[in-house]
Amino acid sequence: MTHTYAVILAAGQGTRMKSKLYKVLHPVCGMPMVEHVARNIRQLDVAKTVTIVGHGAEKVKEQLGEMSEYALQEEQLGTAHAVQQAASMIEGLEGTTLVVCGDTPLIRPETMENLLAHHKETNAKATILTALADDPTGYGRIIRNEEGHVAKVIEQKDASAEEQQVKEINTGTYCFDNEALFTALKKVSNENAQGEYYLPDVIEILKNEGATISAYATDSFEETLGVNDRVALSQAENTMRARIAEKHMRAGVTIIDPATAFISAEAVIGADTVLQPNVMIEGATVIGEDCLIGPNSQIVDSRIGDGTTIHSSVVLQSTVGNETKVGPFAHIRPDSQLGDEVKIGNFVEVKKSELGNNSKVSHLSYIGDAHVGTNVNIGCGTITVNYDGKNKHLTTIEDDSFIGCNSNLIAPVTVGKGSYVAAGSTISKDVPEDSLAIARSRQENKEGYAKKINRK
Structure with a gap:
């Protein structure tokens, strides 16, 4: 029986973020990007996940905990070099390896599952996750042959005028036959302007050896977004926020203005609860059914019972019972417990x-x-x-x-x-x-x- 393995690339510092915080730890909807990736991978049937860490290694390990094993890339010498750091854990094992960047929080588990399935169906040695971009400028292009397999992956600077018109782009997410991957990694050269070892070179090596290279195109370009700067971080936040709001609305939650609803990826909200404009539901908050969360309310890591109203108020790391009314302009500070049918009125502060x-x-x-x-x-x-x-x-x-x-x-x-x-x-x-x-x-x-x- 063959297994699936996953490698998350999370070693880069991310200088374009211009931040003291390591890139993959920047939050999207309240959760670090790399944790979104790790949680999505956990929804797959993966035998082992290895996260390649470098800058901020201890902080990344602390964030992901037991969701992954770890390999250290002491020098950042390119993506192929990063994957090779996982050799001691998965080299020689029979199966498929999924390689995902830790700065791609929007890739859905379903998309990765479809990529893996396509890889197996085409009997490929490598499969590239691709997408169709309205404006592919700056991306590597996927050139397919008559059978629909990948003939070559070409960077924009090397593409002909005709090739530059191709809209199918390389997203940087791959599936490989695991044994073929680590054999090819040993052949990757760093003879390039940056002096680095690039993972796409594995594709060219396998193709030249006669292997089948396949591509699976996702129908959502936005979910392949790699976050390299604050502009892209904002784009990812907006996309994730809309996705989370849609999930809750389809589950029976009324959101009056989804564009102003800030809901964490971990939040749980019961049916027939109403969120009015400008609410912030953060952390691992659980809100019951039939609640009203009024405008400009902030709820962080708290549990709210059924039928409760939180009106223009702040609730932090606390528990609020059923049919309770809080606000307006109340402040429930951490470690507070409000029972059922409690009333906390305007300008009341409750602490511990x-x-x-x-x-x-x-x-x-x-x-x-x-x-x-x-x-x-x-x-x-x-x-x-x-x-x-x-x-x-x-x-x-x-x-x-x-x-x-x-x-x-x-x-x-x-x-x-x-x-x-x-x-x-x-x-x-x-x-x-x-x-x-x-x-x-x-x-x-x-x-x-x-x-x-x-x-x-």
């Missing part, structure tokens, strides 16, 4: 806190490092005073309590079950169950005092 079912913080409050029970009402302007200048402390508000407006709860402090805190109080001692806590100065009226001030 848990709010039980049916509890409400309707406006203008800060709830930080707090454990809030069920059916608690927290009035306008309430603050859990959690920081003493050195350490953070916990505020506990037990079930069925009522916190009046403009209250300060000085942590560590507990408000017992069923208790009331009078408006304007500063609570620094625990409040027993079923109690009323009042901590404010007694009102005193000085009659006529205003007239004295006005005379001055």
Whole structure:
């Protein structure tokens, strides 16, 4: 039984990106380009994936983890030299090797699957993934023979006027007979202007030995885009964003304006959820069914329950329950847990806190490092005073309590079950169950005092 292997070329620094971040680690829809490639390959029946790393090797390894094995290309001496670094892992094995660049995040798994199938059907030693370009300027051209196989691959600078009219281009993605690949790699020369070893030379070597060279043309030129600079990165982002939005809409999500919806590749969104304009759904966010994500909302690495509304608000690394309402203009900071039917109103900030079912913080409050029970009402302007200048402390508000407006709860402090805190109080001692806590100065009226001030 023969196997399929994959080699991802990810060693280049990408100087045209003009960035401290290595090229293949630049994100497209929130995920590094090379991770898009690795995840797509994982959807194929691949026995072994080898990623060729060089610049930023440790960061690439950290990003991909166990999705791949790794080979180091210490000097970047060309694409053929890069593939040869995988020899210790796959040379001599019977099967097919897929070679993909780590800066091509848009190539779909289905396209790679079709490329592999075409390679086997044509009994080729090498198969090139090609595409038809409206403007092929700058790309190598695919010249086919009468049987439809590849007669030659020619770079634009070497092409005749007639050959330059050909619109089928080489995308830089290949399938090879694995044994033939590594035999031919030993014959590749670096006698060229750049002094590098080029993978397309393997095609010419195999063809001269009488091998069949085939080509599979994808019907989508845009998915073959290689990202070499920030302009191409933006193009890839737009294409990926449209693709992700279409996937969710076809699965039952309403997106009012797909052009302004920023949805990560990892996000999961339930049916009958509505995304209004200018939403950002980032990271591994999961949103349930029948939700409304209002305009200008940002949700990052969070879980949102069914039937919940997030209106013009920010939710970061937190959990929000079912039928809960957040916003407008609320900020749910990391490690917060909101239960079912909770209300977080306008200009409320919640940080590293848990709010039980049916509890409400309707406006203008800060709830930080707090454990809030069920059916608690927290009035306008309430603050859990959690920081003493050195350490953070916990505020506990037990079930069925009522916190009046403009209250300060000085942590560590507990408000017992069923208790009331009078408006304007500063609570620094625990409040027993079923109690009323009042901590404010007694009102005193000085009659006529205003007239004295006005005379001055």
